[in-house]
Amino acid sequence: MGEDCIIRTDFVAPETRRNEMTLYDELVARGLIAQLTDEERIKDLINHGRATFYIGFDPTADSLHVGHFMALTLMKRLQMGGNRPIALIGGGTAMIGDPSGRTDLRSMMTVEQIDHNCECFKKQMSRFIEFGEDKALMVNNADWLRNLNFLDFMREVGAHFSVNDMLRARAYVNRMERGLSFLEFSYMLMQAYDFYKLYQEYGCNMEFGGDDQWSNMLAGTELIRKKLGEDAAAMTINLLLKHDGTKMGKTAGGAVWLDPGKTSPYDFFQYWRNVDDADVLKFLRMMTFLPLEQIDEMDRWEGAQLNEAKRILAHELTAMVHGEEEADKAQEAAKSLFAGGVSSDNMPQAVVREEDFKEGEIDILSVLVLCGLAQSRSDARRAVEQGGVSVNGDKVTDIHTSYRPSDFAEEFLLRRGKKKYCKITSR
Template structure:
């Protein structure tokens, strides 16, 4: 089986232009492709996971990835899938985030001469002359066609700034520049990027002629993958200092039954034959599938040793409900207590088990919270400092355990 068909069978391909030519290029390792990452934080999260795994798969098949960091477009902000304008970041913050991204990406793809490259579009976008851009690139864009793009239509009612309106032109210019200077002949992105990507392909053809080969392809769930990166308690990061390997493991261990095989197929590197044998799994077998998913992805991001520790800790906690040295832990400080007491809602938010007091209140009212073995029924309950002098285990639902200490 060629790599293109494997991507299709794993459910990764949604739309393409010139499918047969794309298939031939990818299967023969002739694609130099880019995927863009906006540096909006100092860590990638699980919403980026599919793109990283795709880059790894294609590089293993002989193709050359370009990780495009949006240091320039990050100064503007992508309106795709958003209902408000993204806050502005400083140049220093963007550069710091870019540096952090590369360290994390190196776990997935191999950088170096003739291998993967990382580029920052600030290197060419920040030097553009506005008048020259309008004449050279702006003349290739139809405002009417741009306004038909879904990413803009969603924002028209609430307001779309002229700053954001330029994002499509800048992203299209990225592909044009990469095509000319890096031999990039293909771009990948999520469904929410389809319009921007098509404009990039069209810009190359308008500027360089119809014979210029520029291909466009989208991933089936990359847009959904961005949502995957968010949980009730915030983002699930690839940085172990932001999301511990144990919490990362637990995130995947707790995916919905309906999603587990889809995630295994899309995100792990297990053979399709092995995955297809799981299609009929039900009940307890799905729990086993979730353990496989959690272990494989934790090993991919954090290494086998951390995956082993997370798996052992999860099994220990699940079986006994007891403590574990690998259990995620929050250290409380004097500032967390008022008159030697802390409210249960404050505790849940402090430990990252709820994103807000409102969410914590719903958890308690739903009967899903226990502290030190006692079920909490009153959202107003206060806990004395002495509760935390020894190991205090907080249980949320049936599967999430957290330790709070002084």
């Protein structure tokens, strides 16, 4: 992430929430809570700032994405209420791979890849959560999982789990027809052991996670009860879903990342600016820190006013991830493009390098893929053949159109469709 990537600190303080509602009440009002183990106990813990809670992040890529962002905003809300977050980086569990929500086995990563991704996560998280003495903690489960003795682990942990009960877990049921490896089957035990270790070493009394993690989280509370005779709590938050039930955070080009090098602030802004009308208020409640009264007022908005709600959503989220300045730039760029007065100052940029040219030329299909306006050459071919591509305002109709380095010396503005632009330079 860029150095100017910050999270805003001018959020609404807990004491100014609507009608003096409790923190738990606000989580309910924002549509965040899915399942929990003991409502009254959880209310008491988080409302009085007595929760030391953890959320796990398996480093399966070198950047956090929109799905992680939901968890980070929850951690921020709870930290503002006086609770202590623990961000658990899964340097150990990533060596197995969580089967939840998967229809096949995850690709195996090397230790070097995992460790690199862990470092990327650490840098990004520190811009969202306040870490330090008596504040949030960042812990890596590689510290205890990678050196486990298999036989000792099976005797200490495996003896407390029923295979019959485990097979009823949703994550495993969904995989039984295609085949479930023993490697993945052991993931639940690893996650349960994480909670057990954090409870012992840091007094962690709660675990939070996505609703697809419910079975794994219950396994942790059971292990703590059986091994220590103590009660720990678990709560899941609703997954970020569109109104049709599909997951948010995916585009034709892949995931929506928090790293500006993978998803530019402009593209991040545009992603939220283009959400469906039926989703905008839900996302404002779940992901922003705007007062609920302000969002409730938008319930009466219609037509063009909903476009304003989308602009607010896009600006708020972009400011939280990339900072106010980048959010303002993205908003101005989007406004210029929508109005037809194309300004290249703030639009996404890409660079063609010497090695991108073959015999001194690069074709339009390669340019589209290089700058991220097409997912593949076949996708780029369709865009050109359908008349949706232009360079500096001139439509490109021939898929064999090629360019030399000198063509990129001056302004080279590539457009796909009505709203996707990229400024391309050469190096």
